Amino acid sequence: MKTYLAGNYDVAVIGAGHAGIEAALSAARLSCKTAVFTINNDAVGNCPCNPSIGGTAKGHLVREIDALGGEMGKTADECLLQMRMLNKGKGPAVHSLRAQIDRRRYSETMKNKLELQENLDLRQAEITDIERTDDGQWLLTTRMLAQFKCKTVIIATGTYLGGRIYVGEVSFESGPDGIFPASFLGESLRKLGVKTRRFKTGTPARVLRSSVDFSELEVQKGDEPVIPFSFDTTKKLENKVDCHISYTNERTKKIILDNIDRSPLYGGKIEGVGPRYCPSLEDKIVRFSEKERHQLFIEPCGENTQELYLQGMSSSLPEEVQLAFYHTIKGLENCLVMRPAYAIEYDCIDPTALKQTLEFADFEGLYGAGQFNGSSGYEEAAAQGLIAGINAALKVKGKEPFILDRASSYIGTLIDDLVTKGANEPYRMMTSRSEYRLILRQDNADERLTPFGYELGLISEERYKRFTDKQEKIKQELQRVQSTVISPSKELSDILVSRETSDVTTGIHLVDLIKRPELSYDVLAPIDKDRPSLDKAIFEQVEITVKYEGYIKKQLSAVETMRKLETKLLPEDIDYKDVTGLRLEAGEKLAKIRPRSIGQASRISGVSPADISVLLIYLAKVGGKHDE
Amino acid sequence: MENSTIAAISTAQGNAGISVIRVSGDKAVEICNKIFVPYGKKYLSDLAGYSCAYGKIVSNGEKIDECVATVFLAPHSYTGENVVELSCHGGLVVTKQVLRVVIDNGARLADAGEFTKRAFLNGKLDLTQAEAVMDIISAKSNNALKAANKAKEGVLSKKISGIREELLIQAGHLSAWADYPEEDIPEIDNKVLSEKLTNIKADLQTLIGNYDSGQAIKSGIDTVIVGKPNVGKSTLMNLISGYEKSIVTDIAGTTRDVVEETVTVGNVILNLSDTAGIHEADNEVEKIGVDKAKSKLYNAMLILAVFDMGEAFSNEDKEILENIGDTPFVAIINKSDLEPKLDTEKIRKYTDNIVFMSAKNDEGTEELTKLIEKIYNTTDFDYSSGVLFNERQLSLAKSALQSVEEAISALKNNITLDAVTVTIEDAISYLLELTGERATEKVVDKVFHNFCVGK
Structure with missing residues (x-):
């Protein structure tokens, strides 16, 4: 079939989910000619998993994205239904904002922001093929046979890449929410030499509000006054809805256990690895069989819809079984299920193939972000999208890359974990993943990151002035x-x-x-x-x-120690076979992950303190570069 | 990247019945195959792991020695690499010749401790076990060997893992409780947490407390013998160490230097220094000896202060007792065979550790031994309770203890639990460093293992 050349871009983003949006906006704002491709323009910034943004550690990520000049926090504030500050009383390090949002409005708002952004084209097109051009650029082909030549490409395909939905014995190729999947790009990437694997996630059912009996359910209200995500939101925000809490019981458990062999997960049909922290209800019941009940939250999906979301009840059991067990739960005895729960399996990569800029070590100009990199969650995706977008833009402009280290942010911790340790299951951010959490608080994200955002050009003069005034005060x-x-x-x-x-x-x-x-x-x-x-x-x-002066001081001195190793850079062309004294296993791991610095190398599992000494000696011999 | 193959004589050198040459590395079997001619049909390269062959070692066609060669294949060997052990019959000269042949065929001489280092690097031993092997090699007494063997069996690692596991359970609970506020994770009860931490603190304190006993058993206690001139210090030193080292005369001031000797007293090793008598020296050479004695006195871990039964308690005696300070000491009333002129009550004001001896007549050594064993608590020392074996381990254990104490005091002062959690994690990472492992991932694993979480 005959293709045609449809245009050139500095940065092309494949996918317009949470990662793709931030990637496209940041690249365009750094004045790169940018395109973002999506299978369906009406699915921009879709929230197929749950109608909420933030949560423990994820709230930190949203604030950090905002502090750097990203969009997620602002849009969540604009589409807010309810805001809560989680973990009050447990200490400032673990305070996290969590918002219920109107998911249709969120999607529309984000779409509109893309449309209005200068230098940015939003295009409905499925990318089916990617190949390298002779001059070191990338050629993308759409299903409609248009071809785009791009200097850099960011892959942010979420759960669409090779997506397959499972509901009991039923399974079919699909993206989330009934949107069609990306069926060709995976094969094209594999042909290029990108190794992919399968991960799995899931979402609960949606039920009709008028069919739920709220009379005996616990009510969960928002916090007053509302604290916004964005350091830029000055408008007073209102809580608009309540959520409700109910519990599973012995009857729920019995129905699930009686039908467990009909779950594609336990029946062995799903090969993808699912997350431990976002388990399906059947997972929870099997793994924690001693627990009598499990909590569930009933959350509104928006102001203009009667659909309610059953948080904590994701399942891949057959629809018939799902209906039976929902009806055992207080408040849901007569509920009408508008959409059943499903599990979805998709292609992603082993993120150790990436550098700390999220660029593939083996493919110059190709970046990954979001679930494609083996993470989970809107916030984790958006954070990576932002960093990938910034770095693609810097690459196009021939500037030094932008890397956040572990001590600077949860974003830095997330990316360092992904590219250094890899992910054996979809990676979710948690406060316990940060060793510096007393200084990486959500309340000081601006202090930590806004100067970087300003320097990059993502924070306006006016906002920066407000920021410095605040710091002075x-x-x-x-x-x-x-x-x-x-x-x-x-x-x-x-x-x-x-x-x-x-x-x-x-x-x-x-x-x-x-x-x-x-x-x-x-x-x-x-x-x-x-x-x-x-x-x-x-x-x-x-x-x-x-x-917290004493604790903060202690953490700052730990950061100083860490940064000493972080600035000892390993040459990009180092051949670990030439480093005498390195153990075989360590050499192989180092060659695979290609750490940027001694610090990163020391966090690779399988690289021992003795190997680090060997590397330090080697660096001294070859005269290692120092990153100032 | 190639790991060189190393070789060394791994039995004590001397005219023993059998000496073993250990060869370890990728090419261990290949190298030995070149020099070992079997009497049976199977060459070393044909052998499975854990098997042996009888044959001769040849060099340039000439037989050097007969030997049994044992083959261990990676990873099932001490170092985790391919290992061949050649058990030769000859004495030192022949053994060295065999080693030479092994090296001529492609191995290199192992550095001190290199086999153990490789075992550690290949994950066959953890750091505390590897350190214990070093201690076995250099053990100075039977008890030192016993303790080192216990450490190699992993008693210390187990003890530390036990303490760490307790801390991980608490950190895991705290993290689950913070990271999953909307799951019904049990609330943290400050009182319960504080009790748990107090127990952990006690365990760490026991471990740290054992260090001195461990030192007493393993490396020896730096001990100084002090006393005014001619109370019989040198005679005592000679009695304990078993032969004459100090010059013994009746003229006060004969010992002008600090004489050092390592001796075993019952269970305990003493690094013994006999000092010049502490008194106002009038000649220059003696003055240097006295100054040295005084500085030793302040560095010592144990002081044996000697007094003369046949003389009245003098100002010099008093000065010695006052100079001792907090260092543990034993007062030895020597020359107990003489007519008592010493008022021992004046000494009893300073210590209850008093022994009556007649060093010259070899009386009272048994009492002295028992007393020293009592001070270092080595009589019924429980090797299974784990012993920290060096300063590195001690300092990390102390840092862990300090973090646990900080956590307890933070709880007491109502500091928020995020700060308490970070402090507990500090303690965990010190203990992981002690055994040569690492942190945070373990806490995350704990969260998922023990709690049903996740929306």
Whole structure:
């Protein structure tokens, strides 16, 4: 069949999900001529898994994306149905925002942002073939036989690549939500030499609101006032909906166990590896058989729909079995299932084939982002999309790559984990994955990353000015509490006694009062007469800085140690066979992963401290480059 | 990338009945095959692992020795590589000749400890086991050997894994509770967590407390014998070490230097220094000896202070007792055969560890031995409780203990649990470093193993 040349691009993004959107926007904003291809323009930024954005550690990612100039946080704020701050009372490191969003509106808003973005073309087209041109560029072919010549390509195919849906004994090729899959690109990539494998994920059923009996269900409301994701959102946001909680019971369990052999997962039909943390209900019941009940959340999908989402109930059992067990659950006894739950299996890569820029080590100019890289979750995808987009653009402009290290952000931790350790199951971000979590908080994402976003050109002058003003105010307020002395008084004593902390008889620095775990900024307001009127976020920064000073210092010194190894770069052309004294296993791992630095090498499993010593000696001999 | 094949004589050198030459590396079998001619049909290259052949070692067609060759195939060997052990009959000269032939055929002489290093690198031993092997090789006494063997069996690793496992359970629970707020993960009870951490703290303290006993058994306790001139320090030293080393005369000030000797007293190894008598020296040479004695005194781990039963308690005696400070010490009342002029109550004010001896007549050594064993708690020392064997291990165990203590105090002070979690993870990573492993992934695994989580 006859193809035709339809255009040239600096950056082409395959897929317009959460990864593709951020990749396309950032590349276009860095003034690269950019195209984003999607199988269906109405599926841009679709949320097929759940109608929510954020959650533990994922909320951190959204804030970091926002701090760098990404779009996810802003759009989630614009489409907000309900916002909660998770983990209140467990300490600032693990506070995370989680939003229920209107998923249709989210999708439309994102689509419109792509349409309006300068330098960016949104194109409905399935990419069926990718090949290298003689001049080192990439040639993409669409199903309609159009060809595009591109300097760089970012693959962000999500669950579409070789997608196959399973519901009990029924299975068919499909993308999510009944959209058709990308059936040809996988083969083309394999022909190119990209190794793929199968992962699996799933989604719960949607039920009709009017068929659910809420009368005896626990209600879950949003937090007031709403704290937005974006450091840029100034508009006051409202909670618009409630969620509800119910539980499975012994009858639910019995139905599932009686039919377990009809699950494609247990029947052996699915070869893809599923995530441990997002298990289907049948997984939970089999693996934790001693547990009597499992929690589920009933969440609205949007303002203009009656569909409700059953969070925590993903399943690949036959539709008939699903209906039977939903009806055992309180509130759902008579529910009408509008869409059944399904499992979906798709092609992805082993992310150790990528560099820390998310570019393939073996294919210059080809990048991967999102589920294609073996991760899971909208937020993880968006974070990678942003970094891949930025790096593709920098490559086109011939500039140095942009790499965030583990101590800078959850984004850096996520990417370092993926490209260094690989993923044996879809990778989800968790706070416990960050060794520096006391300094990588969601509340200081702007402080950590906005200077980078500004330097790159993704943060406007006006926003940057607001940011530096805020930092200045934090500094001044910190100085004020350090120099202010509070004299003993009845008012102070009353506060101290009522909070069950020791009384003072002489003057005390305000900072030493704030430091006490029993006291807080709010509690001390009456005796802090000269307190300026400032934004709550500024007090929050000062309070955390003061209260966690010892811990923060300790983590910062660990970061310093880590960064010493991180700046010892390994030559890109190093042949590990030439490094004498390296063990065979370590040599093979290093050759496969091709770490950028000694620091990254030390995190590869199978590379021992002894191997690192060998590498350091080798570097000293060849005169290793230092990254300043 | 090729791993060189190494060889060394791996039995003690001397005229033993059998000496073993160990060859390890990719080419171990190939190299030995070239020099070993079997009496039976099978060449070494035909043998399966764990089997042996009888034959002769030849060089340039000449027989050097008869030997039994045992073949171990990777990874089932001590080093995890291919290994051949040649058990020769000859004495030192012949053994060295065989080693020479092995090296001429492509092996290189192993560095000290290299077999063990390879075993560690190939995952056959963890770091504490590898360190223990080094200790077995250099063991100075039977007990040192016993303790080192226990460590090699992995008693220390097991002990540390046990403590680490406890910490991981807590860290796993804390992480699950923080990362999955919407699953019904059991709440963290500060009191329960604090109790668990207190138990872990006690375990670490026992381990650290055992270090001195371990040192006493393994490397020896730096011990100084002090006393005013001519109380019989040198006689005591000679008595303990079994032969005359110090010059013994009746003239005060004969010993002008610090005489060092490693001796075994019951279970305990003492690195013994006899010092010049502490008194105001009047000649220059003696003054140097006295200064040296004083500096040794402050560095010692154990002090044996000697007093003369036949003389009244003097200012010099008093000065010695006051200079000792916190260092554990034993007061030895020597010359107990003489008419008692010493007021021993004055010494008893400083210590209850008093032994009456007559070094000259070899009386009282048994009491001294028992007392020293008691001080280092080695009499009933339980080798199975795990012993930290070197400063590296001790310092990491101490860092882990410090982190656990910080976590406990953070809980007590109502610091939020995110900070407590990070502190517990610090302790885990110190212990992983102790055994040569690493962290965080383990916590993540724990989360999924013990809790049903995930939306």
